[in-house]
Amino acid sequence: xxxxxxxxxxxxxxxxxxxxxxxxxxxxxxxxxxxxxxxxxxxxxxxxxxxxxxxxxxxxxxxxxxxxxxxxxxxxxxxxxxxxxxxxxxxxxxxxxxxxxxxxxxxxxxxxxxxxxxxxxxxxxxxxxxxxxxxxxxxxxxxxxxxxxxxxxxxxxxxxxxxxxxxxxxxxxxxxxxxxxxxxxxxxxxxxxxxxxxxxxxxxxxxxxxxx
Amino acid sequence: xxxxxxxxxxxxxxxxxxxxxxxxxxxxxxxxxxxxxxxxxxxxxxxxxxxxxxxxxxxxxxxxxxxxxxxxxxxxxxxxxxxxxxxxxxxxxxxxxxxxxxxxxxxxxxxxxxxxxxxxxxxxxxxxxxxxxxxxxxxxxxxxxxxxxxxxxxxxxxxxxxxxxxxxxxxxxxxxxxxxxxxxxxxxxxxxxxxxxxxxxxxxxxxxxxxx
Numbered sequence: 001x002x003x004x005x006x007x008x009x010x011x012x013x014x015x016x017x018x019x020x021x022x023x024x025x026x027x028x029x030x031x032x033x034x035x036x037x038x039x040x041x042x043x044x045x046x047x048x049x050x051x052x053x054x055x056x057x058x059x060x061x062x063x064x065x066x067x068x069x070x071x072x073x074x075x076x077x078x079x080x081x082x083x084x085x086x087x088x089x090x091x092x093x094x095x096x097x098x099x100x101x102x103x104x105x106x107x108x109x110x111x112x113x114x115x116x117x118x119x120x121x122x123x124x125x126x127x128x129x130x131x132x133x134x135x136x137x138x139x140x141x142x143x144x145x146x147x148x149x150x151x152x153x154x155x156x157x158x159x160x161x162x163x164x165x166x167x168x169x170x171x172x173x174x175x176x177x178x179x180x181x182x183x184x185x186x187x188x189x190x191x192x193x194x195x196x197x198x199x200x201x202x203x204x205x206x207x208x209x210x211x212x
Numbered sequence: 213x214x215x216x217x218x219x220x221x222x223x224x225x226x227x228x229x230x231x232x233x234x235x236x237x238x239x240x241x242x243x244x245x246x247x248x249x250x251x252x253x254x255x256x257x258x259x260x261x262x263x264x265x266x267x268x269x270x271x272x273x274x275x276x277x278x279x280x281x282x283x284x285x286x287x288x289x290x291x292x293x294x295x296x297x298x299x300x301x302x303x304x305x306x307x308x309x310x311x312x313x314x315x316x317x318x319x320x321x322x323x324x325x326x327x328x329x330x331x332x333x334x335x336x337x338x339x340x341x342x343x344x345x346x347x348x349x350x351x352x353x354x355x356x357x358x359x360x361x362x363x364x365x366x367x368x369x370x371x372x373x374x375x376x377x378x379x380x381x382x383x384x385x386x387x388x389x390x391x392x393x394x395x396x397x398x399x400x401x402x403x404x405x406x407x408x409x410x411x412x413x414x415x416x417x418x419x420x421x422x423x424x
Contacts, residue, residue, distance in 0.1 A: 048352045051314070051345075060303055064314060067306035074297045085286045091272055094279035098313075102263070102276060105317035112321065115334040122327040133263070140260045 002072070003027040003056040005046055007039050009172075009206045011165050012053035015068055016204040018161055020196035022077040028203065030210045066097065069158050081158045089153035096144075096151035096159035099137070103166055106133040107175050114174055138176060138184070145183035149190070160191055168192070169206050214284070215239040215268040217258055219251050221384075221418045223377050224265030227280055228416040230373055232408035234289040240415065242422045278309065281370050293370045301365035308356075308363035308371035311349070315378055318345040319387050326386055350388060350396070357395035361402070372403055380404070381418050 002019070006012045006028050019026045031043040044050035049063040055072075062068055073082055083093035110130040116123045144151060152159040167188050171177045178184045191197060202208060214231070218224045218240050231238045243255045256262035261275040267284075274280055285294055295305035322342040328335045356363060364371040379400050383389045390396045403409060414420060 048348060048355070049314070050348055062303055062307060064307055064310035066313070067303070067310040070306050071303055075302070090287070091274055091279070091283055094282050095274060095276055098276035098278040101278070101310075101313035101317070102261070105313070105320060108317060109321055109324065112334070112338045116338075117329060117332045117334070120329045120332065122324070122329070126324045126328075136260060136262055143260070 001025050001027060002076070003029060004204075005029050005031065005043065005052075005054040005056070006204050007031045007033065007043050007052035008204065008208065008210065009033075009169065010039075010052035011065055011169075013169075013200065013204040013206070013208075014065060014161055014165055015053045015055060015072075017164075017197055017200035018069060018072055018081075018158070020200045021161065021194075022072070022080060024072070024076055028211070032210060065162060066101065069162055073158060081156070081161070083152050083157060093152040093157060093159055097162060099140075099151075099159075100163045100166065103134075103137050103163070104170075106130055106137065107166060107170055110134055111174050134176065138181060142181045142183050145187045149187075156191070156194070164188075164191060164197075172206060213237050213239060214288070215241060216416075217241050217243065217255065217264075217266040217268070218416050219243045219245065219255055219264035220416065220420065220422065221245075221381065222251075222264035223277055225381075225412065225416040225418070225420075226277060226373055226377055227265045227267060227284075229376075229409055229412035230281060230284055230293075230370070232412045233373065233406075234284070234292060236284070236288055240423070244422060277374060278313065281374055285370060293368070293373070295364050295369060305364040305369060305371055309374060311352075311363075311371075312375045312378065315346075315349050315375070316382075318342055318349065319378060319382055322346055323386050346388065350393060354393045354395050357399045361399075368403070368406070376400075376403060376409075384418060 004012060004015045004026055006016065008030060016028065031040055034040050039050065039052065047054045047061050047063040051063060053065055053068055054061065054063045055068050062071060073079060083090050109126065113123055113127050113130060148154065150156050150160050151163060166175065167178050178188055216224060216227045216238055218228065220242060228240065243252055246252050251262065251264065259266045259273050259275040263275060265277055265280055266273065266275045267280050274283060285291060295302050321338065325335055325339050325342060360366065362368050362372050363375060378387065379390050390400055
């Protein structure tokens with residue numbers, strides 16, 4: 001059985017959500033952050049990357065959200081929640097799966113810049129760069145969700161699951177909210193109503209508490 | 213036939229390399245950066261993301277390296293250069309494919325910080341964060357390449373191709389060099405000798421010039 005090493009609050013909540021979507025059994029091991037906000041040494045020791053999420057499956061210890069999602073879907077989920085190579089929207093699926101990595105890199109830079117000295121010319125240059133990229137990405141999201149119920153097409157897929165943290169949890173840390181983007185807001189509402197999402201967030205979402 | 217919209221110098225060189233590895237035909241359309249270093253407006257207009265690489269295949273215009281690599285391999289390359297779901301090293305392949313996104317996000321933050329004011333406490337905090345992540349990732353690379361000839365296992369795969377820019381071109385822009393890491397250095401030497409790499413870098417690498 002797969003063990004999810006959950007760091008609270010972190011992106012490992014999406015692995016819990018994935019397992020609930022696929023109705024697969026799992027163990028959850030909970031780790032709290034240190035007062036500094038960093039992952040505790042015990043968490044970092046689980047995998048050389050030291051970043052959440054991390055899973056174990058037998059002898060395999062795996063990190064990186066995208067790798068974990070593809071692994072679970074293909075080795076344990078019979079390929080569900082993805083779009084097949086022969087489907088017309090296969091390129092859309094690939095694109096929106098990768099979109100998350102690009103978006104989160106840009107958001108990380110943007111968040112850091114918010115706390116840096118605004119009169120530093122290097123901060124100003126990087127701010128223009130990061131804001132341009134983030135603005136373009138939110139415009140893309142708004143446009144796409146005006147044409148399609150879900151990111152990869154008409155059905156919910158892992159591309160929705162892997163991006164969703166940016167819309168729900170990143171704003172709690174200063175990331176852009178979705179309120180001014182009506183299509184994205186409706187999409188967040190729609191996906192948030194999925195029973196597996198509600199259940200997984202109760203277990204491991206940003207407001208969840210370590211099990212007693 | 214696939215058209216590669218190549219921005220020089222940029223990560224779109226890896227798409228040329230991929231096409232050469234797969235011996236697939238392609239058109240190359242070359243775009244120079246503006247004096248500011250930014251992509252020109254004509255490049256940014258090709259795809260809403262506005263980032264290199266971008267390809268066209270019929271009506272499809274696709275960006276994001278990982279999406280492009282998976283698309284070309286699976287729709288045009290008969291699945292070559294990847295590791296199958298049933299292979300023992302499938303999780304390794306997934307991990308090292310995703311490693312690049314994480315590494316490049318960390319390197320982008322680290323590079324920006326080099327030009328920011330070193331006495332800014334926010335810069336110092338972010339520097340500790342970025343340096344810790346980058347150091348861990350280079351230690352992982354060095355460790356992995358002491359055990360395995362290529363990142364995903366004994367054979368060259370797209371996981372090597374997608375990460376290679378960080379080792380060869382990022383140092384030209386201030387990223388970490390590989391000289392102090394013997395396993396990584398030998399690996400860079402080994403991969404650099406591939407005929408398709410040599411050919412693709414002559415066409416679209418950091419020293420290549422726009423075709424006359």
